[in-house]
Structure formats: structure tokens, C-alpha cells
Amino acid sequence: MALAAFGARPDGGVDRQTLTQAEIEARAELVRWGRALGLKPFTDAGANLFLRWDGVEPDLPPVLAGSHIDSQPTGGKFDGAYGVLAALEAVQAMQTAGLHPRRSIEIVAWTNEEGSRFAPGMTGSELFTGVKTLDQIADLSDGDGVRLGDALAAVLAADTDVPRRPFGRSVAAFVEPHIEQGPVLEREGIPVGIVSGIQGTRRYRVRVTGEAAHAGTAERHERRDALMAAVRMVAAADRAAMDPPDTKLTVGLFQVTPNAPSVVPSEVFFSIDLRHPENAVVDRLDAAIRQIVEAERGPCQVVLNQIQHASSLSFAPEIRASLSRAAAALGIAHRDIYSAAGHDARPLHYACPTGMIFVPCRDGISHNPAEWAEPSDLTAGAKVLADALFALADAP
Ligand SMILES: [Zn+2]
Structure with a gap:
């Protein structure tokens, strides 16, 4: 709810399109929340935002978790934002529990997932994974003729003391929590979906x-x-x-x-x-x-x-198994589910073992101010994320 204040619409929705002033302010708030937990913020030339918690062995490739904080112009509070905040919550829970995994954990907010202002979307995750280069996307322009390259520069200039890292870093795993954006989990009363793949x-x-x-x-x-x-x-x-x-x-x-x-x-x-x-x-x-x-x-x-x-893709069996094990150990009802929509997890899938957690959203509605998810379901998804994330980050 606090993040939804950035770009809040009078109808209860969120208009926080990528690389806008609303997103710049939301990004600064995330950095403040991360710093309060002792996390180190980083960015890259694609303006992806990482909040890093150093592991016991900080030289090992990190485990990433998160999603995006940009929204459609008529968006809701949960699409994307849930994944970033669930990851922040998971790290805080580990700290509170006195757990410290071997690998570093990085909470990530990928740039321009939605593609509403600059089409196509998934800019940040595609730059990070090398699917696209900056040269290929810099000249895309929005409806007002603003170049994507200039919008990226403006956002990076607004960062305070956020070091920039090169693309091409190796990553041990990526987990993206997200609202389902479909009706299946709500209809069946199941709080957690382990995503098998993307259509x-x-x-x-x-x-x-x-x-x-x-x-x-x-x-x-x-x-x-x-x-x-x-x-x-x-x-x-x-x-x-x-x-x-x-x-x-x-x-x-x-x-x-x-x-x-x-x-x-x-x-x-x-x-x-x-x-x-x-x-x-x-x-x-x-x-x-x-x-x-x-x-x-x-x-x-x-x-x-x-x-x-x-292409249709199937997520890494070891990540799906890790998520299922975590849900089972917590006694949280879960099922396998297929994603009909695209996500940042698509490009990441080709770069490192990747998986997704879905939680139900009311009537399957998203990209809409009426978007809603129940706190108990969001909590269940975050618990599964926390346990799976710790297991992945503490693995040899
Ligand atoms: Zn999304």
C-alpha cells in the first residue's frame, strides 16, 4: 500500500509507468527501505534496481528475486510490485530469524516490464541477460517523442549514491513472485501456484x-x-x-x-x-x-x-521442486500452474535456473485499478519464497 502511493490514481489504481517521476520516487523509496535493512543498492545501464544482501560467501554468484515496479497507465497495486516487496519481506524475515545464507541475495526491480510507455516491454531483463543491447533500444520513443535512452539517463541521474554495475554478471537462480492474473487459484481456493512454464x-x-x-x-x-x-x-x-x-x-x-x-x-x-x-x-x-x-x-x-x-518454455525442475518443497513443508496448499502471460522470468530462464510463484488475485483481474489480492494469500506466497530463497542461497 505504501508503494502504491507512488503514482496513485483517484480510482484506487496505480499509474506508475516506467521511467516516470512516479517511478523515480518509488525507486528512491525502495532504496531507503533496502538501506534500512542494511542492503546495498546497485543499478546498471538499464536502470534495473538491485538491493543486495551480502551472503557469507559474497564472491559466489547471487540468487535474485523480484519483479518490476512499473505499471500500466490504468494499473493496479499488485502486478509486479508484489514480487519486489515479497522478496524484500523474505530477506527481512531471514534477518529477523538470524539466518544468513552462503550466497548473496539480490532483490531486483526490472525496468519497463509493462511496455506501455516504451514498447515492447521487458527492457531491463532483456538488457541484463543480453537478449538486447542498449543500442537496440535507445531510440525507442514514447507517445511524446521522448527517447528511451534519454529517459534511462534521467532516472540514473536521479539515483543518489547507487553504484552502477556492468551487464553480464553470473546469477545462481532467479525467482519471481507475481499475482496470477487469471482465475484458477482463486476458483480452487489455493494460495500458491508453482509456475511450470510460460505460454x-x-x-x-x-x-x-x-x-x-x-x-x-x-x-x-x-x-x-x-x-x-x-x-x-x-x-x-x-x-x-x-x-x-x-x-x-x-x-x-x-x-x-x-x-x-x-x-x-x-x-x-x-x-x-x-x-x-x-x-x-x-x-x-x-x-x-x-x-x-x-x-x-x-x-x-x-x-x-x-x-x-x-517459444513456450518450462521452468527449471530444480527451482520448481524447491518451491514445492517449501510450500509442502509450510503446509501451504499449492498446485502447478501455467502462465498465459509473459514475465521477466522469460529472459532470465535462458540465463539461469528460474522459477515463479503465483498468488491468487480477485476475479483474475489485472492491468486494472480494481486489481486486488488477499493479504493472507500474499503472505503465503512470501513465506514460500522466503524458505525456497534461503534454500537456494544456502546451497553449495
Ligand atoms: Zn507484471
């Missing part, structure tokens, strides 16, 4: 080009109607995605040119977002979509661009 995504942009013509005089056989072609493509893709039934196909962007009532449309630009837990299903539908746009284009031209491809 794969393919995103496309499709441009259909025809020719503008008079709605009254152009004969059917001479028309090159981009909208009619696009509508056939969307309908056929939707039919293809009916099998298997848990496939998610979304056309959320659809722009018609010239978008005038009496003109045959000359161009349509639309998006396709395709997701399924099994890579084989996504690959099969990828082939189907490519075939469909060609088959349905009629006399128009079509260009399909795949702008993103993220």
Missing part, C-alpha cells in the same frame, strides 16, 4: 493492399477490395484457431484506409496475436496463417510480418 506467443502484422475505387461505379470483377480480403483472412484464421480449443488468437488492431464510406478500401493493416502452451500447436497454426493470407488475398497483395516469436 509461447507469435505476433504478426499483416498489410493487405488493394486499390481505392468508387463505391458506386467500380464493377465487382475490377475491384481490389483490401477490406473484403482482410475480413476473409481473419475469419479463416479464427476458424483454424478453433482447434485445439485452448488456442488464443486475437486480432486487436485493424486499420482501414482510406476508411471512407463510399470508397473501396485500398489498404488494411491488422495484427494477429497467437498463443498456445505447446510449441507444436503454435508452429502448425503459424503455417496455417501463412497459407490463409495467401489463399484469401484474391486480387490484392498481402505482406505478413512476424514481429515477435517467443
